Amino acid sequence: MASPGWVDDLLNDQARNICQCANLTDGSWMWPSELAYYVETYHVELPADFLDHMASHGWITPEVGDEVLERLDEELAKRYGFDSEED
Known part of the structure; x- marks a missing residue:
């Protein structure tokens, strides 16, 4: 799940767009x-x-389906208090 935005370093206010x-x-x-x-x-x-989980899978992240991404989107929406259906 990506965004067009950029992330700055939270620990160093001089580091931008990491x-x-x-x-x-x-x-x-x-x-x-x-x-x-x-x-x-x-x-x-x-x-x-x-670390154990990632090592047991050879440090490879599999492609996940839309169903998984939708579930995660809903979980994030609940956690941060916004409606995942809104655009």
């Missing part, structure tokens, strides 16, 4: 597109469950 805004998923986990940047730049530790 990547395009998107949510990535393998159908089980969802993470922001800038996660790799924070791991590389700030050595952010990731949850062991996430």
Whole structure:
């Protein structure tokens, strides 16, 4: 799920446009597109469950279907208080 917007570094106000805004998923986990940047730049530790899950799948994220993306869209809409059906 991508957006035409760009993400700035939340920890360094001098770092702009570090990547395009998107949510990535393998159908089980969802993470922001800038996660790799924070791991590389700030050595952010990731949850062991996430690392184990990704390693068990060979660090490959499968393509997910529309049904999964729609479910995630609904979950995000509920979490952040907006209607996922609105355009």
